[in-house]
Amino acid sequence: MGVIGEVKGLSSQALWERAQRALAGGVSHDSRFLPPYPAYFDRAQGAYKWDVEGRRYIDYAMGSAAMMLGHSHPDVVDALRTHAAEGTFFATVHPLEVAWAELVQELVPSAERVRFVGSGTEATMLALRVARAFSRRPRVLRFEGHFHGWHDYVVPGMKAPFDKFPSLGIPEAIRDTLVICPTDAQQVEDRLKADRQIGTIICEVSGANWGSVPIREEFLRELRVLADRYECVLIFDEVITGFRWSPGGKQALIGVTPDMTTMAKIVAGGMPGGAVGGKEPIMRLLDPRTEVDGLKPAIIHRGTFNASPIVAAAAVAALKVIRTGEPHRQANRIAARIREGMQKVLDRLEVDGRAYGESSTFHVFFGEGARKGSIGDVSPAALRAMKRDALDVYTNGLRKRGVDFMSYTGGVTSLAHTDADVGPTLEAFQGAVQDLIDARKITLL
Ligand SMILES: Cc1ncc(COP(=O)(O)O)c(C=O)c1O
Secondary structure (H helix, E strand, O other): OOOOHHHOOOOHHHHHHHHHHHOHHHOOOHHHOOOOOOOOEEEEEEOEEEEOOOOEEEEEOHHHHOOOOOEOOHHHHHHHHHHHOOOOOOOOOOHHHHHHHHHHHHHOOOOOEEEEEOOHHHHHHHHHHHHHHHHOOOEEEEEOOOOOOOOOOOOOOOOOOOOOOOOOOOOHHHHHHEEEEOOOHHHHHHHHHHOOOEEEEEEEOOOHHHHOOOOOHHHHHHHHHHHHHOOOEEEEEOOOOOOOOOOOHHHHHHOOOOOEEEEEHHHHOOOOOEEEEEOHHHHHHHOOOOOEOOEOOOOOOOOOOOOOHHHHHHHHHHHHHHOOOHHHHHHHHHHHHHHHHHHHHHHHOOEOEEEEOOOOEEEEEEOOOOOOOOHHHOOHHHHOOOOHHHHHHHHHHHHHOOEEEOEOOEEEOOOOOOHHHHHHHHHHHHHHHHHHHHOOOOOEO
């Protein structure tokens, strides 16, 4: 990559030293720090990325799951090249946003109408506003541990303890807008019955944190029934699952259609962007010609870079490949082989651990009782309880062997991962687990 000017040729350590003096906390996203300092990456292609020292990693972070086609897929690169030369940004309506919206509409069952936004966080922010406006009820029911981005209305409840805000700076008044619930249909119904101010339900349909805490498919069906019974707007957050679980997301795969869907990452071809899709009577509230209660538009929604043409170009190119279903066949098959191979490694090393996951994802749970019963019976708190020092040993153990996961629970595959990647990945995994054993950080059988 053409690393320009001042920072060309610097090592990760040297960059980190400079970063701490220039960037708040040295990073641009909480999770990008890894002690003692993070590796800096400057190139990626297909299933691989390279750090500034020139080391190659098999990548299972894949741009936080945005790169379903692999890094720099030729169709996406071509689209970016062509459109960069034709003007990257006009802040007007433009033809490509129409093509992009039509593709989303074709693929995602609930997306009768689409509105583009800047990110997944913006997608949930807009969806909640529209859902509140439609239901005319202020409160939102959300699930323990589910992640919906970083704005004020979704951070409470994203991690335990759920009665405590996990971030400073969120007004106490937000508490009154949220009802935080476990993924249990009876408990959802009890809350909906008791509190008629709840008008919206939002759910991360993979289960919390891209499926590290699995969710029952049956529960999603139950949610649809309950949302109808109590006249709530049901939002499926498909920022991760959208275009990954199937070309039409998890909703198309399991045949449960929500009222609204939030999307980002793959929907924008791995570029910065997001979308809200929804049933027409709900999305009509965003029509600038519609007046409601003397307000026109009825809902304020702006955003300079929404549906930016250069992003739309990449998105259209990517969704055309997504539509074929080929990326899913390949990525699912490789992820299944990795899950199976990881379990064999755990068995061989006699570690109390379990590999699991759906679709093109894999997760590992190290912990007492991991092998007993089904992974769905393990408490969410236990599944996400790996201690910081253990996860640093593990993550660094993987990285020094040339493999990078999305988080300490696991990773995602893409169209670009092949059978040739499986062996080296499992070898690196075995080495990292051995590091954990040597450091006495995990339970043996
Ligand atoms: C399910 C889910 N919703 C929302 C978001 C927020 O998306 P963004 O990081 O684009 O703001 C994420 C990010 O990973 C996510 O996984």
